[in-house]
Amino acid sequence: MMKECVENVRKNVPLVHNITNYVTVNDVANVLLACGGSPIMSDEPEDVEDITSICGGLNINIGTLNKRTIEGMFVAGRKANELNHVVLLDPVGAGASALRTDTAVKLMDEIRFDVIRGNVSEIKTLALGSGTTKGVDADAADAVTDENLDYMVSFAKSFSEKSGSIVAITGAIDLVADKEKCYVIRNGRPEMGRITGTGCQLSGLMTAFVVANPENKLEAAAASVCVMGLAGEIGFAAMKEGEGNSTYRNRIIDAIYNMDGETLEAGAKYEVR
Amino acid sequence: MMKECVENVRKNVPLVHNITNYVTVNDVANVLLACGGSPIMSDEPEDVEDITSICGGLNINIGTLNKRTIEGMFVAGRKANELNHVVLLDPVGAGASALRTDTAVKLMDEIRFDVIRGNVSEIKTLALGSGTTKGVDADAADAVTDENLDYMVSFAKSFSEKSGSIVAITGAIDLVADKEKCYVIRNGRPEMGRITGTGCQLSGLMTAFVVANPENKLEAAAASVCVMGLAGEIGFAAMKEGEGNSTYRNRIIDAIYNMDGETLEAGAKYEVR
Amino acid sequence: MMKECVENVRKNVPLVHNITNYVTVNDVANVLLACGGSPIMSDEPEDVEDITSICGGLNINIGTLNKRTIEGMFVAGRKANELNHVVLLDPVGAGASALRTDTAVKLMDEIRFDVIRGNVSEIKTLALGSGTTKGVDADAADAVTDENLDYMVSFAKSFSEKSGSIVAITGAIDLVADKEKCYVIRNGRPEMGRITGTGCQLSGLMTAFVVANPENKLEAAAASVCVMGLAGEIGFAAMKEGEGNSTYRNRIIDAIYNMDGETLEAGAKYEVR
Numbered sequence: 001m002m003k004e005c006v007e008n009v010r011k012n013v014p015l016v017h018n019i020t021n022y023v024t025v026n027d028v029a030n031v032l033l034a035c036g037g038s039p040i041m042s043d044e045p046e047d048v049e050d051i052t053s054i055c056g057g058l059n060i061n062i063g064t065l066n067k068r069t070i071e072g073m074f075v076a077g078r079k080a081n082e083l084n085h086v087v088l089l090d091p092v093g094a095g096a097s098a099l100r101t102d103t104a105v106k107l108m109d110e111i112r113f114d115v116i117r118g119n120v121s122e123i124k125t126l127a128l129g130s131g132t133t134k135g136v137d138a139d140a141a142d143a144v145t146d147e148n149l150d151y152m153v154s155f156a157k158s159f160s161e162k163s164g165s166i167v168a169i170t171g172a173i174d175l176v177a178d179k180e181k182c183y184v185i186r187n188g189r190p191e192m193g194r195i196t197g198t199g200c201q202l203s204g205l206m207t208a209f210v211v212a213n214p215e216n217k218l219e220a221a222a223a224s225v226c227v228m229g230l231a232g233e234i235g236f237a238a239m240k241e242g243e244g245n246s247t248y249r250n251r252i253i254d255a256i257y258n259m260d261g262e263t264l265e266a267g268a269k270y271e272v273r
Numbered sequence: 274m275m276k277e278c279v280e281n282v283r284k285n286v287p288l289v290h291n292i293t294n295y296v297t298v299n300d301v302a303n304v305l306l307a308c309g310g311s312p313i314m315s316d317e318p319e320d321v322e323d324i325t326s327i328c329g330g331l332n333i334n335i336g337t338l339n340k341r342t343i344e345g346m347f348v349a350g351r352k353a354n355e356l357n358h359v360v361l362l363d364p365v366g367a368g369a370s371a372l373r374t375d376t377a378v379k380l381m382d383e384i385r386f387d388v389i390r391g392n393v394s395e396i397k398t399l400a401l402g403s404g405t406t407k408g409v410d411a412d413a414a415d416a417v418t419d420e421n422l423d424y425m426v427s428f429a430k431s432f433s434e435k436s437g438s439i440v441a442i443t444g445a446i447d448l449v450a451d452k453e454k455c456y457v458i459r460n461g462r463p464e465m466g467r468i469t470g471t472g473c474q475l476s477g478l479m480t481a482f483v484v485a486n487p488e489n490k491l492e493a494a495a496a497s498v499c500v501m502g503l504a505g506e507i508g509f510a511a512m513k514e515g516e517g518n519s520t521y522r523n524r525i526i527d528a529i530y531n532m533d534g535e536t537l538e539a540g541a542k543y544e545v546r
Numbered sequence: 547m548m549k550e551c552v553e554n555v556r557k558n559v560p561l562v563h564n565i566t567n568y569v570t571v572n573d574v575a576n577v578l579l580a581c582g583g584s585p586i587m588s589d590e591p592e593d594v595e596d597i598t599s600i601c602g603g604l605n606i607n608i609g610t611l612n613k614r615t616i617e618g619m620f621v622a623g624r625k626a627n628e629l630n631h632v633v634l635l636d637p638v639g640a641g642a643s644a645l646r647t648d649t650a651v652k653l654m655d656e657i658r659f660d661v662i663r664g665n666v667s668e669i670k671t672l673a674l675g676s677g678t679t680k681g682v683d684a685d686a687a688d689a690v691t692d693e694n695l696d697y698m699v700s701f702a703k704s705f706s707e708k709s710g711s712i713v714a715i716t717g718a719i720d721l722v723a724d725k726e727k728c729y730v731i732r733n734g735r736p737e738m739g740r741i742t743g744t745g746c747q748l749s750g751l752m753t754a755f756v757v758a759n760p761e762n763k764l765e766a767a768a769a770s771v772c773v774m775g776l777a778g779e780i781g782f783a784a785m786k787e788g789e790g791n792s793t794y795r796n797r798i799i800d801a802i803y804n805m806d807g808e809t810l811e812a813g814a815k816y817e818v819r
Contacts (some may be wrong), residue, residue: 022295022568023302023314029569029742034791039742040639041569044612050643066317066341092645093313154348194530196302196312238788242511244530245307246523250792257740257790295568296575296587337588341613366586370596467803469575469585515784517803519796520579 002268003261005213005223010036014211017055018074018204019043021063021092024197027046027249028059028204037208039057043069048076057085057211059204063092064102070103077111086211088115089165090203095125108163114210115221117203119169120144120152127159144173153182153273166221168206170199172230176222181221185270186214187229187238190218192252194245202228205256226268231255233267275541276534278486278496284307287484290328290353291477292346294336294365297470300526301332301477307530308500310481318507321349330358330484332477333384335376336365343376348489350384359484361388362438363476368398381436388485388494390476393417393425402433407466417446426455426546439494441479443472447502449495456495458543460502462509467518471525474502478529499541504528506540548814549807551759551769556582560757563601563626564750565589567609567638570743573799574605574750580803581773589615594622603631603757605750606657609638609647616649617745623657632757634661635711641671654709656770660756663714663749666690666698673705690719699728699819712767714752716745720770720775729768732759732815733775735782740791743797749775772814777801779795779813791804 015038019029025041032039042051052058058080060073067249080087089111091104104126108116117124120142144152152175161165161179162165169175174185192198213220235251287310293301298314305312315324318341325331331353333346352358362384364377377399381389389399393415418423425448433440434452442448447458466469479497486493508524561584566574571587578585588597591614597713598604604626606619628635635657637650650672655661666688690698698721706713707725715721720731738744752770759766781797 021314023298023312025569026299026572026742030792030795033740033742034330037570040642041567041610042639042643043610044645046613047611047643047645050645051639054642064314064316065320067319093315093324096313097315097320099317099320099323151336193292194306196299196306201716234788236752242507242524242531244527246530248525249303250523250796251788253792254788257792294587296571296585299572337587337589338593366588366597369586369600370588370593372590372593372596390578464736467579469572469579515780515797515800515804519576519799519803522576523796 001221002219002226003265005209005216005220006227006259007261008212009208012212013038014057014208015040015055016057016207016211016241017042017076018059018206019054019076020059020061020104020200023063024200026198027201027253030253031201031256032208033067034253035205035208036073043072044070044154045071045075048072050077052076052080052085053083055085057207058143059088059207060088060107061090061092061200061203062100063200065100065103074110074248077107081112086114087111088117088203089113090200091118091122094118094122101125108211113165114217115166115168115206116163117170117206119199120169120258123159123167123169127254135154141144143171144169144175149184149196153184156182165217168221168225170225174225176225179217182273183270184273185225185229186267187226187233189232191236191248192232193210195249222270226270227259227264230264231259232269275492275496275499276538278482278489278493279500279537280534282481282485283486285425286311287330287481288313288328289330289332289477289480289484290315290325290349291332291344292349293332293334293473296336296474300474300522303526304474304529305477305481307526308478308481311475315396316345316351318344318348321345322352322476325349325353325358326356328358330480330491332480333380334363334365334473334476335373336473338373338376344428346380347383350380350414353384359387359480360384361390361476361480362386363473364395364399367391367395374398379501386438387490388439388441388479389436390443390479392444392472393442396432396440396442416444417442417448422457426457429455439491441494441498443475443498447498449491449498451491454491455546456499456543457546458502460499460506460542461533464521465505471501495543496537499543500529500537501530503537503540504532548765548769548772549811551755551762551766552773552805552810553807554758555754556604559584559685559817560603560754561586561601562603562605562750562753563588563598563622563795564605565615565622566605566607570613570746573743573747573795575645576799577747577802578750578754581751581754587752589618591617591621594618595625598622598626598631601631603753604633605753606634606653607636607746608646609640609651609746619777623653627658632660633657633751634660634663634749634753635659636746637664637668638673640664640668640683647671659711660763661712661714662709663716663752665715665745666715669713669715671703678727689717689738690721695730700805702728712764714767714771716748716771720734720771720773722764724764727764728819730819731768731771731775733772733779735778737782737794738778741795744774753808768816769810772816773782773802773805776810776813777805
């Protein structure tokens with residue numbers, strides 16, 4: 001039950017090590033605190049082994065990668081693997097530059113990821129070794145739609161099988177799949193795309209959920225997607241005249257802070273395929 | 274018409290590459306999304322050519338420069354010039370340190386900027402090769418005032434002629450000039466100076482406006498200044514008792530999110546000299 | 547009187563140079579502006595001497611340290627010492643990694659700090675050369691409590707004597723001590739721990755307070771702790787249904803923006819031991 005997933009986060013207070021971009025890092029930290037987890041950030045190669053060792057999970061986001069932090073990602077990832085910690089990859093902008101694509105591909109080669117979460121362009125880049133990305137947003141032509149849903153579900157499952165990771169493809173319709181099972185999730189609001197970093201926030205949240213639910217990783221990952229989307233719906237419903245994306249950002253994080261198991265069970269919109 | 278400038282941003286969704294400081298980067302991203310643009314951040318020299326190539330404009334802000342990101346600025350700037358993209362320089366703190374002054378001056382030597390935007394101290398530093406800067410705020414003694422307006426308008430025009438860039442000097446009175454024409458703008462609120470990064474936000478916004486209005490760059494730059502100032506007025510009018518600079522920051526971005534051509538035309542306060 | 551401490555910040559507008567982590571830097575800047583100070587950020591070794599020279603104080607926070615910024619901390623700290631500027635150390639995560647512990651210890655060896663501010667785990671790490679840190683939060687077993695208050699007050703005084711710095715240990719009960727006198731402060735709300743960076747914000751605030759009250763550094767440091775805690779109480783009292791940690795963050799900064807001497811005198815809860 002998704003209810004238990006959210007409650008386990010509040011009960012276990014998972015400590016998550018984030019190597020993430022400087023654009024949205026503050027929101028990622030506040031989302032982790034909102035859901036009941038605890039964030040720590042460190043990207044210096046000499047620092048990351050110690051830091052990741054005291055955590056339960058590692059969230060690697062390549063949004064503003066540089067050569068030093070790329071090294072930090074590999075060092076931290078290897079250590080986290082050695083300790084059997086949960087490791088998540090958010091391949092921001094894979095497909096948009098050679099460095100981003102190469103870094104994400106190499107990370108997948110060398111690090112065992114429990115979850116890979118991105119938009120459809122980024123995931124396609126990783127899965128197919130090709131693709132185009134317009135900025136950090138999904139290529140509209142390549143969105144998951146009701147028309148291509150069967151195809152995309154089987155794509156997500158097969159990429160999960162190939163990669164050995166849970167695959168989360170987020171957009172208007174979200175897919176969270178392992179090789180056998182795919183959650184198709186329809187929470188969220190299109191206006192969330194007008195806030196920077198809702199994807200990065202979700203990656204932090206998802207790491208905490210998977211860490212706190214070790215027996216139930218796929219459902220926990222799916223639950224975090226429902227939480228984020230439902231928080232977007234709750235936050236949007238509270239919007240007043242004259243408010244825009246900045247206040248909306250706050251309201252979404254606030255809604256995560258107030259999310260409990262009952263609210264999630266009542267509001268989560270998904271089917272399993 | 275300024276109305277068209279703001280509408281063209283919403284219509285064209287300009288993708289803006291930002292090499293900007295880590296203090297205000299999240300607000301810059303949210304302002305770009307608020308106005309209808311799309312932000313991407315990248316400062317690693319090996320990454321910036323690919324990233325800037327898929328964008329329409331490049332916003333270079335030296336607020337927390339370091340040797341690696343300085344190299345990224347030059348690499349990105351040269352590529353953007355090669356592709357005839359819009360390039361803007363925000364010389365944060367020029368005059369406050371030798372590294373900042375030298376970097377800004379060298380950038381101007383090697384990169385062709387469509388727009389240079391700063392406070393009066395920073396712009397004077399670049400124009401005169403001297404000047405003083407107190408932190409990142411304009412030196413009060415050197416503000417644009419009604420008393421020195423004629424002088425400052427001609428200073429802005431002549432620096433535009435010398436540099437080949439549109440020159441935007443922002444403060445209590447804002448000037449946006451090319452060599453022949455200067456917009457004198459009186460939107461905004463003094464309380465905006467109590468929020469970090471309203472200048473950085475404006476640089477991002479201005480880049481998006483100029484990218485989306487290629488036939489009308491000067492007016493587009495002036496329109497972005499009016500949008501920012503008017504958003505400051507709208508946000509301030511909505512302030513409630515007990516609120517301060519943090520909520521005000523959100524309200525300003527919200528007001529940009531809700532800004533339309535009619536609101537701008539009705540609220541913009543400027544004359545052309 | 548604490549009243550004068552807060553008023554002196556508004557009157558003197560202390561310019562504070564921050565070498566701080568990229569997670570909470572925007573909030574640190576807005577808190578400095580809220581209290582009446584002015585922030586500038588710079589961490590590049592070649593830039594920091596010039597920048598710190600034009601400031602009144604330097605706030606060193608090791609929260610996302612890397613080799614380049616560590617060098618910047620030493621260069622800036624030496625220059626600030628040379629100029630007799632106020633220097634504060636926030637040893638974020640000392641005890642959680644060897645790099646953090648070593649950096650903080652070496653900084654204390656080479657730089658003269660007016661104030662060291664951290665949670666009890668971090669301060670114990672520095673004082674005892676040992677200790678454990680769970681993320682950036684105080685080890686619950688090692689909190690300052692009514693039961694161990696006498697011991698902790700004398701610990702703070704003796705670490706102040708040993709280090710030559712004012713020592714601020716913040717948590718549910720806050721201690722601000724020199725070798726002879728200790729402020730025991732009971733402002734604040736436990737919910738502040740659910741917002742990222744309230745400690746970092748306090749370090750920025752404290753630097754501004756000490757800079758603006760050179761004759762009265764200990765009381766100024768204690769006043770900043772009362773201001774932060776009282777702002778947390780005022781912000782919490784204004785919370786509405788459905789709001790959470792993101793809005794709370796804004797309300798706290800807003801409350802600092804509106805804080806005056808009378809409000810502080812009426813709300814500060816402390817005793818001197």
